[in-house]
Amino acid sequence: MKKVLIITYYWPPAGGPGVQRWLKFVKYLRGFEVEPVVYVPENPSYPIIDETFVKEIPEGIRIIKKKIFEPYAIAGIFSKKDTETISSGIIQKEEKQSSLQKAMLYIRGNFFIPDARKFWIKPSVKFLKDEIERGAYDAIITTGPPHSLHLIGLQLKEDLNIKWIADFRDPWTQIGYHDKLKLSEGSRRKHEELEKRVLNSADHIITTSFTTQEEFYAKTSKPITVITNGYDSEIEYKNSFNSKFKIAHIGSLLSGRNPETLWKALQQLKQEHEDFDKLFELELAGKVSEEVLRSIKNYGLEENLNNKGYISHSKALQMQRDASVLLLIEIDSQETRGIIPGKLFEYLASGRPILAIGPDKWDAEKIISKTEAGKVYSYQDITEIKTYILSLFQKYMNKEDMVFSHDLDQYHRKSLTGKLANLIKQV
Known part of the structure; x- marks a missing residue:
C-alpha cells in the first residue's frame, strides 16, 4: 500500500467547498490501496465553520496538527466583517471600498506573498522533514489555495527529493481577484516567480478545470491532470412539487x-x-x-x-x-x-x-x-x-417531469479518487 502525506489548510470543522475535496479523497483512498496522512493547522482562522463535516472523517485516519500564526486573527480586532469578507474572496468594487478595506487589500497583496498563511511555511517544513524521513512516505500532496502550502511542498521537494503532487483548486496569478490586491510591480513579479517555481518543481500537477490546465501548460512542461470536484451523495431523481x-x-x-x-x-x-x-x-x-x-x-x-x-x-x-x-x-x-x-x-x-x-x-x-x-x-x-x-x-x-442530467458516474467522489490513486501510484 502506498503512503501519502496530504498538506492542506482547510479541514473539518471548516465549511465550504474547499474542505470537501480532500475530505472526500481521504474518505475513499484506502479503497484504492493508498494510506493517507493529513497535515493541517492546529489553530486555523476559518471564515466558515460546519461541524457536520467532522463526522465524515474516516475512522483511524492519522491527522497531524501544528500551530499557525494567523494575521487575519489580528486584523479581525480592527474590523471582523472586512477581515471575513476579504479572506472569503468577497472584494467590493474599488469605488465602494472604505479606506480600511483598501489598506487591508494592499497589505494582503504586497506584504503577505503569496498569502496571509505564509508564516506556516518555515515551521511546517522543519516539522515535516522529520515526519517524512521517519514515516516512509511515497509522496506528498499540497493543495491550494492558500498557495503558500505549495511553498511547503517546494521546500520539502528541494530538501528531500520526495515525490510531490501540487493540487490547484483555483488558479494562482490568474485567479479573478488577483488584480484587486493592489499589487506593486515587484509584488506581481514575486507571485509569478513563485508560481513558476512550483509549477516546474512538482512531479505532477492537478487542476480542477480544463482552462487552468491549458494556462499551466504555457508555463511548464510537467504533466498536468484535470481531476474535477464531484458529488458524494446518491443521485435522486424524484420530483418535488412544492407550494412555491x-x-x-x-x-x-x-x-x-x-x-x-x-x-x-x-x-x-x-x-x-x-x-x-x-x-x-x-x-x-x-x-x-x-x-x-x-x-x-x-x-x-x-x-x-x-x-x-x-x-x-x-x-x-x-x-x-x-x-x-x-x-x-x-x-x-x-x-x-x-x-x-x-x-x-x-x-x-x-x-x-x-x-x-x-x-x-x-x-x-x-x-x-x-x-x-x-x-x-x-x-x-x-x-x-x-x-x-x-x-x-x-x-x-403542469406538474411535468423536470428531471435532468445523465452520465454522472464519472463525477462521483469515489470515481475521482480512483483517478487520483492511479496518479499517486505512477508519480
Missing part, C-alpha cells in the same frame, strides 16, 4: 457575481405573469454581498427573497433537492472561464434543472451541456433567460 416555484442559489454570491440580467428577467416575469408573481421564491444560502442584496431589492424581488445565510452541507443538499431551479453564477471575465464551482456536481446529483450564467467559453458549460443538466447563458442573454425560466415554470404548473 423555488429558484435557489447555494454558496457565496460575491459582488462580481451580481447577475443583474437575471434580476431584471425575474422582475419582468413577475410583471407579465400573475401566477409567477404569486408562486416564485428566490432562495439564497451562503454569504451574499450587500451589493447583491441591494440589486435584488431595486428590481422589486425583495418580497420573493428567502435569504437563509450559511447553512450546513446536509441542509444545502436538501435545499437543492427541494428547488425547482438551481442557479450557478460566475463572474463575467476571461479569468473565470476555468472556474468550475464545486456545487455544480452536487447540483447534477440532485436531478434539478440548472440555470447557469457566466463567461463565454466557461468550462462549466462543457459539463452542463454534456450531461444535459440545464442551460448556460451569458450576462447579456436576458430574453433567453426569461424564456428558459418561463418554460420551467410552465412545467412546474
